[in-house]
Amino acid sequence: MAPPDNDVLWARSLHCTLGGTDVLTGVSLGVREGEILALVGPRGSGKTTLMRCLSGQTVAQQGEVWFNSSPLHTLGTAQRERVRRERFGWIDPEPGLVPELTGWENAALPLLLRGISHRTAKAGALEWLDRLDIGAAARRRPHTLNHSQRQRIAIARALVTTPTVLFADEPTATLHRADGAQVLRTLTAAARSHRITVLLATHDPEVAALADRSVALLDGRRVGSVPPATGAEGVTACSLSV
Numbered sequence: 020m021a022p023p024d025n026d027v028l029w030a031r032s033l034h035c036t037l038g039g040t041d042v043l044t045g046v047s048l049g050v051r052e053g054e055i056l057a058l059v060g061p062r063g064s065g066k067t068t069l070m071r072c073l074s075g076q077t078v079a080q081q082g083e084v085w086f087n088s089s090p091l092h093t094l095g096t097a098q099r100e101r102v103r104r105e106r107f108g109w110i111d112p113e114p115g116l117v118p119e120l121t122g123w124e125n126a127a128l129p130l131l132l133r134g135i136s137h138r139t140a141k142a143g144a145l146e147w148l149d150r151l152d153i154g155a156a157a158r159r160r161p162h163t164l165n166h167s168q169r170q171r172i173a174i175a176r177a178l179v180t181t182p183t184v185l186f187a188d189e190p191t192a193t194l195h196r197a198d199g200a201q202v203l204r205t206l207t208a209a210a211r212s213h214r215i216t217v218l219l220a221t222h223d224p225e226v227a228a229l230a231d232r233s234v235a236l237l238d239g240r241r242v243g244s245v246p247p248a249t250g251a252e253g254v255t256a257c258s259l260s261v
């Protein structure tokens with residue numbers, strides 16, 4: 020079955036077992052282009068695993084994942100990796116920077132690995148670092164920065180390629196509340212202005228309120244969705260099914 024035309028990502032009946040545990044048991048969803056979708060649920064509910072399946076890092080034992088017109092579930096490893104590298108961005112709760120590189124070099128890494136010139140990659144990285152209020156850390160190495168600064172660099176690294184879809188796994192969970200809220204506002208504003216689709220895994224309702232729509236998971240199943248938060252930019256028609 021082919022996905023609806025207006026969904027950038029579409030998954031049907033995902034069943035994923037890891038280490039003998041049924042982690043996802045029949046999850047389906049569609050995500051529209053430019054939409055910010057929160058995946059909400061308590062710890063262990065399957066949010067990370069679902070994002071891994073949607074981003075092609077993990078292939079579920081059953082079910083389909085489509086990215087535009089590409090069936091990620093049937094692509095070979097090399098093709099799937101290429102889609103991931105070229106079209107997706109990923110933010111983890113921990114920054115995971117390369118310690119030997121400076122702030123801008125870390126942020127520019129995805130561009131440099133694509134063979135983009137040093138000058139262009141640096142300009143792109145500096146632009147995102149400024150936007151995330153971390154321009155002053157461009158020449159510093161990670162060990163001289165605090166956690167919040169390092170996480171902002173990791174976010175710049177995920178945005179620097181202007182991915183089609185950004186997967187953000189509890190991106191501000193390890194930041195102080197006010198700091199995290201500011202980073203999230205910057206992240207969502209940047210995504211909206213560049214039409215980047217965002218999947219935002221979180222267990223925090225305040226974080227989910229920044230999204231256009233929420234999908235709730237519990238024990239690896241969809242358990243319903245929350246209406247759009249008041250004031251969210253309008254994505255009204257979305258295809259969702261369980």
Ligand SMILES: Nc1ncnc2c1ncn2[C@@H]1O[C@H](COP(=O)(O)OP(=O)(O)OP(=O)(O)O)[C@@H](O)[C@H]1O
Pocket residue numbers: 037038039040042060061062063064065066067068069220222
């Ligand atoms: N590689 C693995 N092997 C075995 N079990 C796993 C593996 N990865 C995840 N799990 C289990 O799958 C369940 C869902 O984990 P997952 O990380 O997807 O949930 P989550 O909602 O993102 O939780 P958290 O907020 O803690 O990251 C958990 O019970 C977890 O222990």
